[in-house]
Amino acid sequence: MGRARAIPQEYIAKARRLDSEHCGFYQGDPGPIAQKLGSYGRIGSLAFGAHGEASPDVHEVLSELAKNHASNHGERMGSRNPGTAAASVLSRSLYRSWGLMAILGQARLKLAGLAHVRVGAAAPCSRRQCSEAFHARRREAYQLHFAASRHAQRRH
16 A cells, blocks of 8 residues: 555654744754654554555554453453453454445545535535435434433433
């Protein structure tokens, strides 16, 4: 994934540019900002592609999240072997939700760009805005219902 490979170099270049603009260091010399950035270690690249694929760093973060959550909450999830079975279930769930969110984000980006293409894009833009408002109200209603049902469970 080309974007993931470009991110670390972009951050280093930005730090050096800030060092030269604000700290009086030349491009070749690492200034305080570049040194601080370097002190954090390797720069990770969390990037998603147009088809929901992810950079290796995303896979690494997802794996660590699943392992940690499984070791902390595996027994509560009903897993006999909290280390592997719960981590597998959590990984699959995270892959599905993160992949869908990446694809949804790509679609929203494309739809938002339609508003700038031509006059004929006004209708899809309007439909998208109506759909987003509908789904926002739906999420709000779900959250209110969920909060009310949790409150009722606590009272019993």
